[in-house]
Amino acid sequence: MNKEQFLNKEIINKNNERGLVVSFDDEHIVIKYENEERTYCPDVAFKNKFLSFLDNSLNLLIDEDLSIKEELKIQHEKETENNRRIVINRSKKINELYKKISAKNATLQSLFGRDFQYPPIIEFEKKYRCYITRRSNKYSGIIAETYGR
Amino acid sequence: MLTTTPTSNNVQMIISALVKKSKRTLSYREKSLKKQAEYFSPAYRDFIYKVISNNSLKIVSYYKDGHITDIDKDPEVRTKLSKRRKNKIYTDISEVDTLPHELGHAVDFWFGENIALTKTVLIENNKTLYDIFTEEFESKYQELIELVMNEYKDIINSNIKENAYEILIDNMPKYRELNSIRINLRDKEITSQRRKIQKELYKSEFVEVYYQLIEKKCYQILNTKYAPILDALSSKFDFEGLCLSHHKNDYYKYSKYNAVYEFFANAFEAKVTSKHCEFGNLIKHLPKSFNAFEKLFVIFYDHIQNNKRFTDVELKKVSERYE
Numbered sequence: 504m505n506k507e508q509f510l511n512k513e514i515i516n517k518n519n520e521r522g523l524v525v526s527f528d529d530e531h532i533v534i535k536y537e538n539e540e541r542t543y544c545p546d547v548a549f550k551n552k553f554l555s556f557l558d559n560s561l562n563l564l565i566d567e568d569l570s571i572k573e574e575l576k577i578q579h580e581k582e583t584e585n586n587r588r589i590v591i592n593r594s595k596k597i598n599e600l601y602k603k604i605s606a607k608n609a610t611l612q613s614l615f616g617r618d619f620q621y622p623p624i625i626e627f628e629k630k631y632r633c634y635i636t637r638r639s640n641k642y643s644g645i646i647a648e649t650y651g652r
Numbered sequence: 653m654l655t656t657t658p659t660s661n662n663v664q665m666i667i668s669a670l671v672k673k674s675k676r677t678l679s680y681r682e683k684s685l686k687k688q689a690e691y692f693s694p695a696y697r698d699f700i701y702k703v704i705s706n707n708s709l710k711i712v713s714y715y716k717d718g719h720i721t722d723i724d725k726d727p728e729v730r731t732k733l734s735k736r737r738k739n740k741i742y743t744d745i746s747e748v749d750t751l752p753h754e755l756g757h758a759v760d761f762w763f764g765e766n767i768a769l770t771k772t773v774l775i776e777n778n779k780t781l782y783d784i785f786t787e788e789f790e791s792k793y794q795e796l797i798e799l800v801m802n803e804y805k806d807i808i809n810s811n812i813k814e815n816a817y818e819i820l821i822d823n824m825p826k827y828r829e830l831n832s833i834r835i836n837l838r839d840k841e842i843t844s845q846r847r848k849i850q851k852e853l854y855k856s857e858f859v860e861v862y863y864q865l866i867e868k869k870c871y872q873i874l875n876t877k878y879a880p881i882l883d884a885l886s887s888k889f890d891f892e893g894l895c896l897s898h899h900k901n902d903y904y905k906y907s908k909y910n911a912v913y914e915f916f917a918n919a920f921e922a923k924v925t926s927k928h929c930e931f932g933n934l935i936k937h938l939p940k941s942f943n944a945f946e947k948l949f950v951i952f953y954d955h956i957q958n959n960k961r962f963t964d965v966e967l968k969k970v971s972e973r974y975e
Contacts, residue, residue, distance in 0.1 A: 611863060616835050618843060619850050621859075 504568045513557040521557075546572065597634045601627060662697035663689040669705040670745075677713035684745045691748040696924040702956050703755055708762060711751075714742035718750040720757045749921065756920030757913060759952055763962070770916045771909055773951065774966045775944045782912045785941040789911070793888050796881060796937055804874055804896070812864040820865065820894075823858040827893050871895035878933055880918035887911040919945045 506527040514534055515521050522536040532545040532554070548554040549565050556562050608621045628635065666689035671679045678685065692700045704711065721740045739762050741754045760768050771782040805817040830849045836842045853859050865871065871894070875882065879897045886898030887910065904910050919942070922931060934942045955962055 607863065610866065611859060614862060614866065615830065615850055615853070615859065616846065618835050618837060618846055620847075622854065 517553050594634045597631050601635050665701045673711040688748050692924055693926050708739050710740040713745045718743035718754045720754055752921040752925050753917050756917030760916050770912050772967045775947050781944045781948050784944040785912045785915055788938055788940045797885055807870050811868050811870050816861045819857050819861045823856050824893055883914050883918050
């Protein structure tokens with residue numbers, strides 16, 4: 504949306520103070536009142552109806568812009584959630600595989616000595632280091648702590 | 653034909669007899685004792701009870717495998733056994749196969765004239781079990797090893813992969829070498845030596861083949877079918893690492909009689925438990941030895957069941973006995 508069309512337009516706040524729009528971008532709107540200039544976050548201020556233009560057609564444009572942003576936000580959240588699920592599933596699969604390889608490694612160490620290094624498990628640990636976390640030997644379970652990494 | 657009176661009480665009687673043997677190591681292991689008692693063939697439970705409850709016999713639980721005090725590495729040690737160690741069986745009670753085997757040794761060693769009956773009781777034609785077994789086994793062991801190993805080869809190659817057996821056999825000396833070097837992570841030289849062998853074994857696919865061998869238990873069929881024969885063969889060939897029933901090759905070097913002692917104990921174990929499937933191959937491949945064992949077993953059975961002394965048994969003359 505072209506923000507320049509809102510410059511120098513009259514605006515009123517909930518306290519019935521009137522002012523003029525001095526500058527307006529995605530993150531800030533600066534309004535010059537009689538005695539001072541104040542800066543607001545446009546999304547919050549317009550959404551809460553703290554600010555409104557005297558010209559109603561401008562308010563309609565702002566509402567339209569807000570609804571588009573809201574839709575984008577929901578879409579983004581959905582995508583994030585999907586990604587999160589994908590990552591968790593992937594992590595679960597990797598951990599299951601790791602459990603199997605670890606069990607095999609344990610058997611091999613009992614056969615070839617505890618100093619035996621089974622190459623596939625070393626490669627696996629290198630490749631998926633961020634997906635697997637080993638607890639102390641006391642616990643055999645593996646925790647997935649992957650999301651966000 | 654042996655007459656037996658199998659009763660459900662026999663299991664309880666065997667359990668009580670075992671508990672009395674060692675209150676400290678056996679009395680609290682009720683589940684293992686019950687499993688052990690039930691493992692004995694119902695037909696021989698009363699006989700086993702009599703053997704176990706014999707006053708001269710001592711049994712204690714041991715954490716791994718089993719042995720009796722008379723089969724010791726050092727003959728000096730054997731002759732100087734303290735009263736406490738005499739006639740003592742050490743057995744892993746959680747492994748049901750161990751006690752029947754050790755009882756076989758006990759019967760052989762301690763229920764006759766204080767000398768192993770396998771080498772003194774004359775069975776036929778002035779020959780002892782030792783004579784008959786040695787004669788037959790010496791003439792057949794090459795044929796037997798080929799038979800057993802060919803079967804093992806077929807099982808391994810069909811269950812793991814085409815040349816798995818060759819990989820296993822070719823790399824076995826290296827694997828034994830690895831096992832002979834004790835792990836010491838503080839010693840860099842030893843560690844690098846071990847790593848080198850481990851890497852070679854991995855590259856030659858031995859690690860994978862050996863893992864599959866253990867996982868798929870390819871050795872189990874052979875061990876079930878040929879246990880006494882395999883053990884006897886291990887007196888001639890080193891089976892270390894092959895997962896086949898065996899004693900360490902060195903063990904047979906302590907005494908030339910160990911092979912026949914083990915043959916008797918293995919056959920005894922199969923006889924008094926329900927592992928008679930092992931007998932099929934024994935009858936087929938070592939018929940004379942098996943017949944001799946059967947005769948000796950009947951002598952034991954008869955004497956122990958009827959509380960008879962061994963005075964009526966024909967023994968090898970002292971002058972003819974081997975040292």
